[in-house]
Structure formats: structure tokens, C-alpha cells
Amino acid sequence: MSLLDVRNLTIALPPGAERAHAVEDVSFALEAGEILCIVGESGSGKSVSTGAIMSLLPPALRVVQGSIGFEGRDLLRLKPAEMRLLRGSRIGMIFQEPMTALNPLMRVGDQIGEVLKVHGARGSAGRVQELINAVQLPDPDRIARSYPHLLSGGQRQRVMIAMALALEPAVLIADEPTTALDVTTQMQILGLIKEIQSRRGMGVLFITHDFGVVAEIADRVAVMQHGRIVEAGAAAQVLNAPQHPYTRALIAAVPHRARALDAPPTGRPVLELVGVRKSYWRGGGLFSPRVKVPAVQDADLVLRKGETLGLVGESGSGKSTLARCVVNLVKPEEGAIRYHDTDLRRLMRRHWKPYRKRIQMVFQDPFASLNPRRRVGDIIAEGPMAHGMGRAAALRRADELLALVQLDAGAAGRFPHEFSGGQRQRIGIARALALEPELLIADEPVSALDVSVQAQILALLEDLRQRLGLTMLFITHDLRVAAQVCGRVAVMQRGVIVEQGRTAEVFAAPQHPYTRSLLESIPGRHWLPPVAQIPDQGAVD
Amino acid sequence: MNGVLGDFFGTFLRNRGAAVGLAVLALVGVAAATAGLLFPYSPWDMRGAPFMPPGEMEFLLGSDSLGRDVAAGIAYGARVSLLIGAVSTVVAVLLGITLGAVAGYAGGVVDDAIMRFTEFFQTVPSFMLAVVLVAIFSPSISSIVAAIAIVSWPPVARVIRAEFLSLRSREFVHAAEVLGRSRTAIVFRVILPNALSPIIVLASLMVASAILLESGLSFLGLGDPNLISWGFMIGAGRSVIRIAWWMSVFPGIAIFLTVLALNLVGEGLSDALNPRLARRR
Numbered sequence: 001m002s003l004l005d006v007r008n009l010t011i012a013l014p015p016g017a018e019r020a021h022a023v024e025d026v027s028f029a030l031e032a033g034e035i036l037c038i039v040g041e042s043g044s045g046k047s048v049s050t051g052a053i054m055s056l057l058p059p060a061l062r063v064v065q066g067s068i069g070f071e072g073r074d075l076l077r078l079k080p081a082e083m084r085l086l087r088g089s090r091i092g093m094i095f096q097e098p099m100t101a102l103n104p105l106m107r108v109g110d111q112i113g114e115v116l117k118v119h120g121a122r123g124s125a126g127r128v129q130e131l132i133n134a135v136q137l138p139d140p141d142r143i144a145r146s147y148p149h150l151l152s153g154g155q156r157q158r159v160m161i162a163m164a165l166a167l168e169p170a171v172l173i174a175d176e177p178t179t180a181l182d183v184t185t186q187m188q189i190l191g192l193i194k195e196i197q198s199r200r201g202m203g204v205l206f207i208t209h210d211f212g213v214v215a216e217i218a219d220r221v222a223v224m225q226h227g228r229i230v231e232a233g234a235a236a237q238v239l240n241a242p243q244h245p246y247t248r249a250l251i252a253a254v255p256h257r258a259r260a261l262d263a264p265p266t267g268r269p270v271l272e273l274v275g276v277r278k279s280y281w282r283g284g285g286l287f288s289p290r291v292k293v294p295a296v297q298d299a300d301l302v303l304r305k306g307e308t309l310g311l312v313g314e315s316g317s318g319k320s321t322l323a324r325c326v327v328n329l330v331k332p333e334e335g336a337i338r339y340h341d342t343d344l345r346r347l348m349r350r351h352w353k354p355y356r357k358r359i360q361m362v363f364q365d366p367f368a369s370l371n372p373r374r375r376v377g378d379i380i381a382e383g384p385m386a387h388g389m390g391r392a393a394a395l396r397r398a399d400e401l402l403a404l405v406q407l408d409a410g411a412a413g414r415f416p417h418e419f420s421g422g423q424r425q426r427i428g429i430a431r432a433l434a435l436e437p438e439l440l441i442a443d444e445p446v447s448a449l450d451v452s453v454q455a456q457i458l459a460l461l462e463d464l465r466q467r468l469g470l471t472m473l474f475i476t477h478d479l480r481v482a483a484q485v486c487g488r489v490a491v492m493q494r495g496v497i498v499e500q501g502r503t504a505e506v507f508a509a510p511q512h513p514y515t516r517s518l519l520e521s522i523p524g525r526h527w528l529p530p531v532a533q534i535p536d537q538g539a540v541d
Numbered sequence: 542m543n544g545v546l547g548d549f550f551g552t553f554l555r556n557r558g559a560a561v562g563l564a565v566l567a568l569v570g571v572a573a574a575t576a577g578l579l580f581p582y583s584p585w586d587m588r589g590a591p592f593m594p595p596g597e598m599e600f601l602l603g604s605d606s607l608g609r610d611v612a613a614g615i616a617y618g619a620r621v622s623l624l625i626g627a628v629s630t631v632v633a634v635l636l637g638i639t640l641g642a643v644a645g646y647a648g649g650v651v652d653d654a655i656m657r658f659t660e661f662f663q664t665v666p667s668f669m670l671a672v673v674l675v676a677i678f679s680p681s682i683s684s685i686v687a688a689i690a691i692v693s694w695p696p697v698a699r700v701i702r703a704e705f706l707s708l709r710s711r712e713f714v715h716a717a718e719v720l721g722r723s724r725t726a727i728v729f730r731v732i733l734p735n736a737l738s739p740i741i742v743l744a745s746l747m748v749a750s751a752i753l754l755e756s757g758l759s760f761l762g763l764g765d766p767n768l769i770s771w772g773f774m775i776g777a778g779r780s781v782i783r784i785a786w787w788m789s790v791f792p793g794i795a796i797f798l799t800v801l802a803l804n805l806v807g808e809g810l811s812d813a814l815n816p817r818l819a820r821r822r
Contacts, residue, residue, distance in 0.1 A: 327718075327719050329719070349724075356719065386720055431716065
């Protein structure tokens with residue numbers, strides 16, 4: 001008998017939702033000692049199915065039919081009090097966002113101890129220490145006494161794992177536990193989960209959207225689309241010989257083709273950064289001195305006509321700050337930002353205006369980067385109108401641009417909230433292109449999107465770059481994306497560019513230890529996705 | 542836009558309190574607009590014997606110590622109350638938006654200076670300040686409007702500043718900056734429309750408090766001497782409340798209902814403009 005046996009689970013969405021059921025007729029089984037990955041894009045129902053196991057569904061969702069067998073009982077028929085006894089003790093859970101999953105007013109040691117106390121276990125300090133050791137946190141005494149805000153994201157996620165493991169549950173549910181973490185931290189956390197799992201023989205239900213992570217950790221895989229499991233099987237089978245067209249499309253969308261070594265760019269420099277330096281000041285109350293936090297230190301970069309330079313690094317490495325320096329959203333305190341022959345850093349605000357047409361930016365968050373109160377047509381026409389184009393002409397131009405980014409013309413009259421993430425990012429790109437820029441700065445343009453949408457946006461950007469002869473500064477934390485998109489890359493760590501060079505060379509023979517550790521942390525780096533015959537992508541958006 | 546507006550009114554009217562408030566407010570508005578038709582004489586005119594209880598000698602709500610019609614006073618008083626409430630709120634909101642927007646967008650020293658200036662007004666009890674201002678500038682409708690506006694703009698400035706602080710670091714504002722829009726355009730065309738919903742709610746409550754302030758001022762005898770107002774009527778009736786309760790009670794009920802209605806409308810607006818609450822319904 002399986003450890004956890006989900007059968008024909010169907011959960012209804014409230015009336016008026018985009019489909020009738022959040023999950024429909026979902027069946028899967030988790031054996032002791034294995035890791036089952038549930039893979040799917042946002043809205044596929046993967047989190048809802050695990051919510052049902054923990055009976056943590058939002059009140060609007062209702063289980064229509066099905067059973068969840070666990071230790072001889074059906075979890076769906078347990079009373080809330082009985083379920084509470086199981087939660088935490090027999091079934092543990094790790095959440096996606098380590099920053100908000102811990103109580104900020106409680107010491108970490110007490111929070112772990114609380115789990116023990118709630119379930120009446122002998123909550124001795126020794127056991128807490130043991131758990132902190134088990135998740136390989138440094139200096140257990142100090143960590144136990146710390147408040148959550150003193151810990152990094154990775155450390156907090158370790159604390160969460162320690163809490164989930166406190167009562168040695170038989171099943172661990174991990175809902176995208178590494179999505180909010182940097183790659184190197186993600187690798188460590190994945191290693192930790194795998195190690196603990198094999199040591200204790202737990203069954204782990206691991207939810208993710210990332211096939212790289214699947215390749216890294218899974219024994220078996222279930223792929224979900226629109227609330228149904230479309231394919232399930234052993235990891236090697238699903239990853240290397242996917243059967244269902246949706247699985248094939250998802251795997252084909254994983255960025256993997258390292259770019260062929262193009263000829264080194266020889267065009268004249270478009271953008272030259274020399275010794276750019278930017279610091280932030282933190283703190284500075286009445287009685288405490290302000291602390292200088294360097295964000296970018298002595299950054300040197302050259303961007304030649306027609307090339308795409310990738311700026312890669314983890315969160316807090318200063319890559320976004322550097323990009324914002326180029327468009328004057330942030331004022332660097334030293335260095336030169338030369339665009340052709342002008343030092344942009346020295347320009348007054350009114351002298352900047354002509355350069356606004358030449359240098360444009362695509363932003364990270366497609367939900368925050370469009371003004372919610374304006375129609376899409378007006379949003380795209382905003383730039384040309386600010387530079388003196390008449391409204392009618394600007395709106396006509398907006399229609400052309402919508403066609404260019406493959407949105408239908410009716411989009412111009414609608415508001416941003418009526419579009420999906422990928423569509424909004426297309427609108428953001430159209431807005432940037434409305435001024436016919438020469439240099440496009442893309443600040444993590446695909447990191448908020450699902451893989452299949454991500455692949456479409458990357459393809460669109462590449463197509464536009466070639467057609468319009470754009471020069472691009474592409475900022476990303478995902479090395480797989482950088483490998484696919486960029487001719488050259490620059491690696492940033494703590495505000496310093498530690499290595500730069502042609503992508504293929506940097507990836508093949510990294511010089512700096514940090515670059516090496518980044519490359520080793522790419523999830524699923526040993527897995528080469530099968531180059532599938534790409535089915536029609538239209539079905540996925 | 543029709544769909545959006547329709548949704549908005551739908552959510553607004555589903556709140557029963559808000560619908561009732563709107564109805565009461567409409568009634569007060571109608572009374573103010575038709576005062577001249579219903580009572581085709583000045584509310585200061587003597588129309589009959591003094592101290593007539595409600596219902597006698599054609600006095601619907603009784604007469605006061607000089608034989609004036611209380612009902613006419615209330616209808617004409619509604620004009621004054623609504624006018625002062627609306628005008629002083631508009632002035633205060635404009636003042637508060639300008640200062641709050643500049644403080645929130647500019648930040649740094651400018652922000653500090655404007656916020657200390659705002660706090661200066663908040664340290665003085667607002668009613669006292671209004672009394673002093675009206676007393677200095679001699680009571681007239683314009684000095685009352687000015688005094689009420691001066692004491693009620695600081696909350697608007699603070700709310701707008703807070704909205705601007707959070708909105709100016711949003712990506713769509715950065716995008717407008719990168720597109721090369723001017724500072725004025727960013728402040729008034731990009732950020733301000735997104736910061737207006739809390740101000741609309743606040744404004745409806747400010748109309749209520751302005752009506753209360755005006756009533757307080759005229760109760761103390763600092764109202765415009767040429768215009769009858771609810772506060773003045775209560776003030777005049779207060780010494781004879783034991784023989785003619787209707788002189789103070791009916792204007793009191795008028796103030797109570799109007800202010801309550803405005804508060805209900807404000808709450809309804811707040812629910813309808815808050816997308817998270819609207820979705821939950």
C-alpha cells in the first residue's frame with residue numbers, strides 16, 4: 001500500500017471562475033522513501049492538490065469527490081481536530097516564501113520548540129539543537145537565539161525545514177521551496193532535502209515549475225495542466241522521453257541551447273561604463289551613524305553595436321542598480337556612463353530628454369510596470385507623445401507596435417489587468433520600442449513568467465533585436481536564460497563585476513570561483529533536454 | 542470605462558448603509574435646492590406667534606422665540622451647510638494634494654520641511670484654530686470656508702504623501718521616467734490618478750466634519766450673520782430648550798442625519814474603491 005494515495009480528487013472552483021474545477025480527477029500515489037515532483041505552470045492546480053492533503057484549502061474551494069488515503073484513513077473525511085493532530089506530526093510542510101513563513105517576533109529556537117510543544121513532544125532544548133544541526137545551520141546556539149529578520153532567505157528556509165522535520169513526519173510536502181531563493185542557495189536546499197529524505201526514508205511531495213529542479217531531485221514526476229495530470233512516470237522517462245505534447249512543449253521551453261559562438265562583436269561601442277560606483281546609505285537615526293552600503297563598485301563594461309550583453313548575478317549583487325544607473329533612475333556618485341560620445345552621468349535632467357528616445361528599458365514585473373489606470377494604447381503612445389508626436393499619430397503607431405509584439409489590435413482599448421503576465425510583458429516591450437531606441441535595457445524581463453511564456457518572450461526579444469538592430473543589456477539571475485540569449489556575459493557578485501567574456505567561453509571555462517559555483521548550481525545541469533520536435537506553442541499561452 | 546463605472550456603482554449600492562446614506566444626502570440636497578419654493582419667504586421673517594409647538598399655526602416644526610419658522614430655517618440652513626461643507630473640502634483637498642504630492646515625490650529636505658509645516662497645523666486643536674481665525678477675520682461665509690479649509694488639509698497631505706512614497710518606486714512610474722516624461726506629468730498624470738481613491742473616501746468624511754465645524758462656529762455666534770444655519774438655530778434655542786425643545790432638536794437631527802449619511806457614503810466608497818474587499822463579495 002502506498003504511503004499517500006490520492007484518488008480521483010476533484011475540487012470545484014467558485015462559480016464564475018475561468019474553469020469549473022481547480023483540479024479534476026487527479027490521482028497519484030507517494031511511496032515511502034521517494035520524491036514525487038508535481039510540475040506545472042501557474043494556475044495548473046498543483047498547489048490546490050497539496051492544499052487538499054493538508055486540508056488547507058481556501059474556503060471558496062470545495063472538494064467534489066475523491067479520497068486521500070494516508071495510514072489507512074481518508075484525510076478528506078477526518079474531523080478538523082483529528083487533522084490537526086496529523087498536521088506537523090505525520091505530514092510536514094515547507095512553504096514557498098521563507099521571508100513571511102516565520103513569526104517575526106519569535107526567536108528561531110522558540111519557533112522550532114513550539115512545534116514540539118504543540119504536539120506534546122518533550123520539547124527539550126537538546127532536540128531543538130539537534131534539529132538545527134540536522135539542517136546544517138552554522139553556529140546553532142546563535143541561530144536559536146536569533147530573530148528571523150537576522151537570517152538570510154536560505155537560512156530561514158532551513159529553519160522551516162527543521163520545523164517541518166521536528167516530529168519526523170512520514171510525508172513532507174514542499175510547495176516550491178526554492179523558488180524564492182538564489183541559485184546557489186537553491187542547490188544547497190535541494191541537496192539538504194534529498195539528503196534528509198534518503199536518511200529518514202520519508203516520502204516527499206515536491207511542487208515545482210522548474211524542470212531543472214525536477215532533473216535534480218525527482219524519482220517520479222507528475223505533470224499537471226489545467227487541473228489534470230497529463231503525464232506521470234519515472235523521472236528519467238518523463239524528462240528524456242516525454243509523451244504528452246504539453247510535457248514536450250514545457251521541456252522544449254526550458255532554456256538550454258547554449259548560443260553558438262558568434263564572431264566577437266566589432267561594431268563601435270554604444271555604451272561604455274567606466275568605474276561606475278554607487279552606494280546606498282542605510283540607517284542614520286538620531287543617535288546612530290549612517291552606514292554606507294556599496295551597491296556597485298568600479299563597474300567597467302563596454303557594449304558594442306548590435307550585441308547582447310548579459311549581466312548575471314544573484315539578488316543583491318547590484319546588477320539592477322547598475323542598469324538603473326544607465327537610465328538615470330539611480331544617480332551613480334562616480335565614474336562615467338558614455339553613450340557614444342556623451343557622458344550621461346553629467347547631464348542635467350532637461351538635457352537627458354533626447355537620450356530617452358535612444359535608451360529604453362523593459363521592466364521585471366509585468367504586473368507592476370503598467371499604469372493600471374490607463375488603456376494599453378495610451379500606455380504605448382505615452383512615450384512618443386512625451387516627445388512631441390500628435391495623439392492620433394501616436395495611437396496609430398501603438399497599433400503597429402501591438403502587431404509587432406503579436407497582440408491583436410483590439411488590445412489597445414483595454415486595461416492592463418485584462419491581460420496575462422506574458423501579454424503584459426509584450427505590452428511593456430511595445431512601450432519600450434515605441435521610441436525606436438538603439439539600446440534596450442531588459443531588467444529580468446522573463447523572471448516573473450512561466451517557462452513556456454518565458455520562451456515565447458525570449459524568442460520575441462531575439463527576433464526584434466535582429467530585425468531592428470537593437471543593442472541589448474540583458475539582466476538576469478538565470479544562467480540558462482543568459483546562455484541562450486547573450487553573446488557575452490558579465491558576472492556580478494556583491495557589486496563587483498568579477499568576470500566577463502564571451503558566453504560560450506565563460507560557461508566552458510569559468511575563471512572566477514564565484515562563476516564556477518554559479519554554474520555548478522544550475523539546477524539539472526547534467527540533464528540535457530531532448531531536442532524535441534517543438535509542437536505548436538500557441539496552445540500554451 | 543462604462544463597465545468599470547458600472548461595477549463600481551454595483552459594489553457601492555450593494556452596501557445597504559451606503560445606499561441609505563446616499564438617499565438621505567439626496568433628500569438634504571433637494572431640501573436645500575427647493576427651499577425657495579417650499580418657503581417663499583426669508584427664514585428671518587416673523588410668520589406668527591413665538592414658541593408655537595410643531596404642527597400649530599401652519600408651523601410644521603414649530604416656531605422660535607421671534608415667531609420664525611423652524612422648518613424654513615432648516616431648509617435654508619441646509620444650503621449653508623452643504624455649501625460650506627463642499628467648498629471648504631474642495632479647497633482643503635486641493636491644498637493637501639499639492640503639498641502632499643510635492644513632499645512625497647521630492648522626498649528629502651523638501652519632504653521634511655513640508656511635513657514639519659503640516660505638523661505645525663496638527664499640533665493646534667483644529668476647532669480652536671478655526672475659532673481664532675474666524676474671530677480675527679470677522680465672521681463671513683468666505684472667512685468660515687477659509688478657516689475650515691486651513692484646519693482640515695493636513696490629513697489629506699499626509700495620506701497623499703504616503704501614497705506617493707509607495708507609488709513613486711513602482712515600476713510604472715520608473716517606466717514613465719525612462720520614457721522621458723516631465724516631472725509635472727509624472728506627478729499629476731501618472732501617480733496622482735493612482736493615489737486618488739483614499740482621497741475620495743477621505744473627502745466624503747471631511748464634508749461631514751466641515752459641516753460639524755461650521756455648526757460649532759455658528760453655535761458660538763461666529764457664523765455668517767446674514768445666513769441662517771443649523772448651528773446658529775441650536776445656539777439660539779439652547780436657552781429656552783425647556784419651553785421650546787423643537788427649536789434645538791430639529792436642527793440637531795438635521796446635522797446628525799447629514800453627517801451620518803456622509804459617513805455611510807464614505808464607508809461605501811471605501812469598500813467599493815478597495816479592490817481586495819470588492820473581490821471578496
